Amino acid sequence: MLEIRNLHASINHQEILKGIDLTVGVGEIHAIMGPNGSGKSTLAQVLARRETYEVTQGEVQFNGKDLLAMKAEEAACEGLFMAFQYPIEVAGISNAYFLRAALNAQRKYRGEEELDAIDFLPVLREKMRLLGMEERFQSRSVNEGFSGGEKKRNEIVQMAVLEPKLAILDETDSGLDIDALKVVAAGVNAMRSPDRAIVLVTHYQRLLDYIVPDFVHVLANGRMIRSGGPELALELENKGYGWIEPVTTGAL
């Protein structure tokens, strides 16, 4: 599904990603962990095709297509979804209108019929119920005035409606209390499917108690320094990131 080879990316001529390799197969859940500033979010943003990052080397194949040649909207239409670490407030556009416009843009791209409001609303309501969001959120402006937890849940609602092939969750767990975390995790688990891959980008092991990954990778200073099974997350939990940092500070 996703093949990243020797990916280098920089912003303002400062290299953040220094040669990432990662293979994510269909149906798999991968967790990318690492200390703050290791490049986790940069990786997510590059994959979501944010143009402010310059890719200087490497390649990324997404379902056999060159992801780095795609614009953000094209990657989305090809089935890539990123849940933002800090979801953006968009004043004046209702959640329901926005999501229907997004879904229809993707359906149109795939040559499918567009949905009218009558067909769309039940779909949205069901997903919102799943994430414990009250109905009034559908007519409110996208993320405007939402609490941190509401914004994160709204990201998962969007993912559930858009049904991506690959979902990248950028620190969706941070800042959530334990109840909200459980709701978000349940929403993600409901999306687990043999046809879909999920990449969890997180700083904390806690999320992985609720969404158990198949693979865990440790990113530090722009490189993947360890990969393993779920047990690697536990090792990190016990040791912290302290055992990584001496190795990497030398390289800075």
Add this chain to the structure above:
Amino acid sequence: MAAVTQVAELGSYVEAFRELEQRTIRQPDWLRSMRRDAFARFCDAGFPTTKDEDWRFTNVAAIARGSFAAAAAGNSRLTMEELQPFRIPGAACRLVFVNGHFEPELSDKASCPPAVEAGSLAGALARNPETLNPHLGRYLNTQRDSFCCLNTAFLEDGAYVRIAKGTVVEAPLHLLFVFIGAGEPLMAHPRNLLIAEPDTQVDIVEEHVSLAEGIFFSNVVTELVAQENAVLSHHMIERENREAFHVSTLRIQAARNANVRSHSVLTGGALVRNNIHPVLSGEGAECLINGLFIGDGHQHMDNYMLLEHASPHCSSRQFYNGILDGEAHGVFHGRIIVHKDAQKTDAKQTNRNLLLSDSAQIDTKPQLEIYADDVKCTHGATIGQIDEEALFYLRTRGLKEGSARQLLLFAFAGECLERIAPGAARTYIERIIHQSLPSRVRPFSGGGLEMDRHWEEVG
């Protein structure tokens, strides 16, 4: 003021004024002397220059230098079909003015309730001038503004609307001012008098459009009188051609407990100045001033708002949103004056602007003058670009860049739309805003995703 050069520039007005005086020789003395006084004041003052504080950001030299012939009445070649795009479904009436003159043949008053008197000011002046005497020209301040003097000097026709006490008019009244070209630059000075008697409710749409290319100078004055407890919405739509000069003054007089909402949408014209001057003269009066201006090319759009709180316990809200592209120049000049006796005033003013290009320009000047001591007033202005973060966010959900931009622009304009009560007028205005936004979405327009283009830039 450089009086010598002014005289030369005023030559064409002197001639037109003499003709008007001849034409209106039978009209009452009060009206004739009102015109004469106004014209004298105009000749003294001439057109304002950018040295005048109220005109600092708007240079009207193009109007002052121009020579405009007074548009004649009764030679309209328009058909109903040509006016079809300017129809508000379900409107109570549509009064059509061609080059400033009322056209009964093109107007439709069939569904106008009997308690509503709606027609031409010229007609009302011919039939019963004395009923107009207490109102006409009694609110407008001709001392401040030469354009108001000029309008009063050429006061002849326009809309006259009077809503009888206690009447609720459900459907909007549509006043449509159409410009049709005549080969030479023309001018018109439409004068509207709108009176809402006590306990009435009405929506009025005043719309200015062009059905031809060519230079036209519209200098409009509307005196709007909201008597006690009247609830009134005035919607001003300006979408004339890109050569038009348009100066409008809306003078609102709000009596005790009157509630007036003024909405304005400017999308057309070369040089537009929209003055709104509400005076909250009665206790408990309330007013909302809601403006949207959308300009591109070399358009110049000046919104001048002067709001006077003259009585206690009045509240006012002013919101102006501007969207400027190309080399458009926008101006917001919002001045709130709270008079000495206007205690417990609650006034709030906001101006937000989106600049879509490096050459677009906005001058914004919010101003408060407070002479009372127990008041709550706030004002503020912001200038920004399209939020790139929001744009990226929308794109990561699958929306093309063009559609995402359009959505964000519409959301910004939508803030103004939401302040208009739902109904026929709002639906009509929403369509106009929709039509005026898409061409301003530059990189590439909405529509279907076309895979094989534009993807090369990354990497």
